[in-house]
Amino acid sequence: MKILYKTYFFEVSMAVNNIDVRQQNKINVYKMVLSQDKIPRQKIAEKLQLSLPTVAFNLKQLIESGLAVEDGQLFSTGGRKASTVSCVPNARIAIGIDITQNHIGFAAVNLKGDVIDSIRLSQKFSYTADYENSVLDLFNNYTATLKIPENTIIGVGISLPGIVNPEGTKLMESHRLGIYEPAAFEFAEKINHPTLFFNDATAAGMAEISKSPEIQHAVFLSLSNSIGGAIIINRKSVDGDHAHSAEFGHICSIPGGKQCYCGKAGHFDSYCSALALSELADGSLETFFKKLELKDTVCTKAFADYIENLSIMICNLHIIFDTTVILGGYVGSYLGPFIDQIKQKVLELDTFR
Ligand SMILES: [Zn+2]
Structure with missing residues (x-):
């Protein structure tokens, strides 16, 4: 019985592994097609180190399900016309x-x-x-x-x-x-x-990473009406034991400072959420940045404080994670013209610059 059990187990695990390999081949072929505009079958086989019949089998399935399309023989390699395939993005x-x-x-x-x-x-x-x-x-x-x-x-x-x-x-x-x-x-x-x-x-954060294949690790800081974030290691979000990780808005920036919406005092959110700026411009972030451009005194002072607090947080995140920090959220989309100023501030604060 013991041996039979082991044999049975072996056969089952082999069967599962074969299915896994076939499924994985299909996924890999599709990912390859998805990552290119047009790709010859031969190139898919070379890059994935699969046989041409295996590639052809998987492409046939993808084409039948509407996920890929045959482009025909569009260009020549070494005198032979190569058949190319491309994905159907909106399938x-x-x-x-x-x-x-x-x-x-x-x-x-x-x-x-x-x-x-x-x-x-x-x-x-x-x-x-x-x-x-x-x-x-x-x-x-x-x-x-x-x-x-x-x-x-x-x-x-x-x-x-x-x-x-x-x-x-x-x-x-x-x-x-x-x-x-x-x-x-x-x-x-x-x-x-x-x-x-x-x-x-x-x-x-994951959406940002999905468009940046070169980034393996990053910290995403979302500067919207509330502040959140994501810690991404090996292109996966690290959520923590209680899914509370990356709640950067509730890091204490100034002990005893302004009250955070969570009820505690001095949290980063109170100083660097989008509301910290938009509340000075009738609730409109766009109006705030227009007033800033016109050198409005109140907005200029508030933005200088904002950059100061933000730079300290970026520096702290950089020291903890030693990786790329991505600024996003409502405010992030306005920070392009100020990024050199922020980088300079962070460099001044960073011990390891
Ligand atoms: Zn808080």
């Missing part, structure tokens, strides 16, 4: 829903990771059936405007400003949304596609 679409305190955003992302459509609407959050029904209606209206077949949508990612459980099925807590008990939203269950919840800053 499958993922939908993103971004829920914030006062807005809801929808985006459609194709297989290349390109945002092909997006919309942002005013919609005040409340943990009520009415709100959930309106999100579902807005989702259905949005997907209808895309005019794509239902089976093109492969899944829906829902980002929230709070802590999400590791399975991505519940919002565990969100000070911003006033959620202090685990919340499973019914609207997500009514969407006819696989849905997953994500922390907003983690989702944004």
